[in-house]
Amino acid sequence: MSGLTHRFLFGVNAEISSNIHFIDDSTILYVAGHNVVLYDQLEARQKFIHGAEKSEKITSVALCEHKKYVAVAERGEGAMINVYNTKTLRKYKTLVYEKWVTKDVIAMAFSNDNQTLLTLGGEEARHSAMPNCAMPNSAMPNSAMPNSAMPNSAMPNYTMPNYAMPNYTMPMCMPPFVHTVHKCACSPCV
Amino acid sequence: MTPFVHTCVPTGSPDWTVVCWNWNKSKALAAVQVSESSPCSSVSFSPLDASVIAVTGTEKVSFYRLDTAANNLRPIPSTPTTVTALCHVWLKVPSDHLVIGTDTGSILVYDKSTYLTSLKESPVNLLNPADPLNPEAEQSTENGCTVDR
Numbered sequence: 001m002s003g004l005t006h007r008f009l010f011g012v013n014a015e016i017s018s019n020i021h022f023i024d025d026s027t028i029l030y031v032a033g034h035n036v037v038l039y040d041q042l043e044a045r046q047k048f049i050h051g052a053e054k055s056e057k058i059t060s061v062a063l064c065e066h067k068k069y070v071a072v073a074e075r076g077e078g079a080m081i082n083v084y085n086t087k088t089l090r091k092y093k094t095l096v097y098e099k100w101v102t103k104d105v106i107a108m109a110f111s112n113d114n115q116t117l118l119t120l121g122g123e124e125a126r127h128s129a130m131p132n133c134a135m136p137n138s139a140m141p142n143s144a145m146p147n148s149a150m151p152n153s154a155m156p157n158y159t160m161p162n163y164a165m166p167n168y169t170m171p172m173c174m175p176p177f178v179h180t181v182h183k184c185a186c187s188p189c190v
Numbered sequence: 191m192t193p194f195v196h197t198c199v200p201t202g203s204p205d206w207t208v209v210c211w212n213w214n215k216s217k218a219l220a221a222v223q224v225s226e227s228s229p230c231s232s233v234s235f236s237p238l239d240a241s242v243i244a245v246t247g248t249e250k251v252s253f254y255r256l257d258t259a260a261n262n263l264r265p266i267p268s269t270p271t272t273v274t275a276l277c278h279v280w281l282k283v284p285s286d287h288l289v290i291g292t293d294t295g296s297i298l299v300y301d302k303s304t305y306l307t308s309l310k311e312s313p314v315n316l317l318n319p320a321d322p323l324n325p326e327a328e329q330s331t332e333n334g335c336t337v338d339r
Contacts, residue, residue: 017232017277071213083213093216102205109243111235116256117213118243120224120233121205 006048009037013058017107021063021070023086029070031058036072038086049084052076062108062117071095071117073105079121081105095119206230208245210256210263222263225250232278238286242266242302246275246290253303268303 013019013031020030026042034051036058051058055074062071069092073081079102081095095117104122111118206225209218224230230247241256243263251273253266274293281287288300295314299306309315 081211093213095211095213095216095218097209097218097221099221100205100207100209102207107230107232109234111240112237113240115212115214116219116235116240117211118233118235119209119211120230120245121207121209123205123229 006035006046006050008046009033009035009048016058016060019061021061021067023063023067029061029063029086031061034058036061036070036084038089047089049089052080052082055080059104059122060106060108060119062110064110064114065112066114069110069114071108071110073108073119075103077103079103079105081108081117081119083117097121208233208243208254208263210243219258220256220261220263222254222265224252224254231276234278234280236286236288236302237280237282242286244278244280244288244300246278248274251275251278251288251290251298251300266303269300269305271305273298 009032011032013033016031020028023029023038027038027040029036029038031037034055034057036049036051038047038049040046049070049072051072051074055076057075058072059075059079060073063086064070068086069083070086071081071083073079079097079100082091083093083095084090085092097119100121102121102123105119106122107120109118110116205223206229207221207223209221211217212219224245225247228248228250230245230250232247233243233245236242236244241258243254243256245252245254249272251268251271253268254263255266256263273290273296275290276293278288278290281289286302287306288302290298290300292298295312295317297309297312299309
């Protein structure tokens with residue numbers, strides 16, 4: 001048996017609203033970086049639901065009424081929502097809405113009868129497609145970002161069709177929030 | 191080679207679309223664009239009537255009814271508002287009231303889709319005590335709410 005497994009994740013992703021929930025009396029569920037953490041406070045042990053490999057970040061979580069399923073919305077090629085079983089940590093369903101322009105689902109809610117899931121798509125966000133928590137290699141110093149020339153190789157997943165060139169300079173018009181995506185304190189990010 | 195200084199990124203119209211799913215079947219039941227440009231921040235179902243949903247955000251407090259037969263979300267006429275809602279929660283008792291916290295520090299109560307009252311104990315009122323020249327604002331109902339409609 002070899003290979004690395006996650007044992008403990010520090011930090012919490014504070015960019016998401018309502019990102020902490022009780023699963024049972026001792027277990028809480030929250031988002032840290034690109035993972036959903038189920039933390040047992042009595043045993044001080046964490047279990048994880050990792051974000052999809054292709055996605056950039058988790059944008060929203062919602063727990064159903066009987067705490068059996070958690071819906072995790074992620075920003076990937078488009079917005080995608082995965083529903084996981086909180087006991088087995090297995091993926092139960094994937095929801096994709098083709099007509100969405102947006103990549104972000106900023107809020108979700110289960111109905112009380114657990115039959116229906118409500119999702120709110122955010123702003124059209126193609127311009128903010130920057131590498132972040134998903135990629136450990138992308139931890140660039142924030143202050144150096146606006147003017148420094150960034151070789152394209154530093155951004156393996158950042159595809160800018162036609163614009164990508166070795167000496168690509170960050171446009172000054174990039175919205176400020178692009179530079180503050182590294183808020184989470186998990187070990188790949190700091 | 192001159193590096194690009196500006197980048198034109200084609201952007202579609204802003205989205206702000208609420209989608210209702212039957213998540214067991216991975217099927218989108220209904221979708222509606224809830225806002226043209228003003229940001230929305232949260233959605234939720236009424237705890238008592240699973241067909242009523244509330245959407246709040248910047249200058250937005252609106253309600254929709256999910257029609258599962260026709261598979262659409264229809265807006266419920268509601269009191270127009272200019273407040274910026276930061277968060278909201280539904281109450282089950284005495285009926286499905288929606289309580290909204292705003293960026294000015296007031297807490298508003300909606301009964302289904304009609305504006306009912308703002309709470310006297312809102313942070314905005316605690317910081318700025320009521321105007322003595324306007325004692326009517328102090329008038330309180332039995333449940334501790336100030337009615338200023």
